[in-house]
Amino acid sequence: MSTPSPKSPPTTDADAIEADDTAFVMRPWSHPPGEPVIVARARGCVVTDIHGRDYLDFTAGYFVNNAGHCHPRIVEAATQQLQQVLQVSGKHGTVAAIRLAKRLIELAPKSLDKAFFSTGGSESNEFALKMARQHTGKTDVAYLDNGYHGLSLGSLEVTASEPYRKTAGQPIGAHTFQIPNAYCYRCPHGPADGCKVECLDGAEALLASRPTAAIIAETIQAVGGLAPPVKWWDRLDGIRKKLGILLIADEIQTGLGRTGKMFGLEHYGLEPEIMTGGKGLSGGVGSLAVTCASDAVVAGFFGGTTPTSGGNAVSAAAGLAMIETLLEEKLIENAAKMGRYFTEAVWALDDPWVGDVRFTGLLGGVELVLDRTSKEILPKKIVGRIKDLLHAEGMLITVSGTHGNYLRLQPPLSISAAQIDELVVALRKALEAARQGV
Ligand SMILES: Cc1ncc(COP(=O)(O)O)c(C=O)c1O
Secondary structure (H helix, E strand, O other), rough: OOOHHHHHHHOHHEEEEEHHHHHOOEEEEOOOOOOOOOOEEEEOOEEOOOOOOEEEOOOOOHOOOOEEEHHHHHHHHHHHHHHOOOOOOOOOOOHHHHHHHHHHHHHHHOOOOOOEEEHHHHHHHHHHHHHHHHHHOOOEEEEEOOOOOOOHHHHHEEEEEEHHHHOOOOOOOOOOEEEOOOOOHOOOOHHHOOOOOHHHHOOOHHHEEEEOOEEOOOOOOOOOOOOHHHHHHHHHHHHHHHHEEEEEEOOOOOOOOOOOOHHHHOOOOOOOOOEEEOHHHHOEEEEEEEEEHHHHHHOOOOOOOOOOOOOHHHHHHHHHHOOOOOOOOOOHHHHHHHHOOOOHHHHOOOOEEEEEEEEEEEEEEEEEEOOOOOOOOOOOHHHHHHHHHHHHOOOOEEEOOOOEEEEEEEHHHOOOOOHHHHHHHHHHHHHHHHHOOO
């Protein structure tokens, strides 16, 4: 993927656009060399930058374009909707938003009855927190170690990362607290096959010691691709039901087929009272997220007013088209199959820096270590170098994980085995080249 494609001529004023980006666009971090990639067009699993350079997109537009970039069916649905109606007052409705709500509730677990639309994942979690507190009359919410639920003030209160929490610029978290997650690769209690879910031993007492309204969690943590064993979720779900605590399942990243099932919670048979969704829910158009809830939770909910663009008709039409595309083109099955293929292909490299390969469907990636036995974390600087080398090979990826040593490899669910092979070849080269530099 490293040479410019003849079908993708460079944007004539590419350098000027990059200069304007530097001059006028505010970014929340200082970006490394080679970033940002300014994308001029995108199709399927390939994005093309303003210089005409193609990349295989292992970020799926930040885990949004699950059916592939600019899928014709999604583009057609959005175009049709553009000619009908774009947006109406939140007091009224559109056919597109009603159809999407109905489809979501049909696909969601039977514990969920109604869908409330907002404009982004963080906002949908804010509404989930409000619903849980209003319904239970309790103040506190538990979240998992390593949990990520957004960057707005309320969602930040249930996001674990200290650097992110500091961005609030004020003390936060008076009514939120952490409970353990399941990071089985680094389990302090011993090998996973002898697991007795000891990590949750103190959780019941902790949850009971506070006025806990809800636990908010991803069923599989996207940061690091951490999929707990079924018995872990069985235990936590049992505890929270016994204590009358609601479960808010954040399916913003694990939803819409990413994990090889429509929702991540299906791997565990969970029936939350509240579930949030976003990212690909808009088909890639943006500005659409959802908070689904049970009739009991909905009954007492007072939202005050609604987000202005919640349930935007174009986004809803595109989102519905994406869901139907995932189902009809069997892309969720493909995600499950390609996740297994990816896992085997990366293990087959037998590279000494590959510590763990964790995929559930196409939610996942590779944890890098200096030493497989001690599991010493590969320093961030080297991980960054590997990412840069992959970019130079035309592979767009991101780095994440609690320790910043995890290559997150999450392409559109339409990815083929041949495209995964390209990534794996590039990864082998990048790992070897980075080792030369150590
Ligand atoms: C699990 C999870 N929750 C919440 C969010 C926040 O969504 P948004 O960025 O749309 O506000 C994200 C975004 O990455 C996410 O991955």
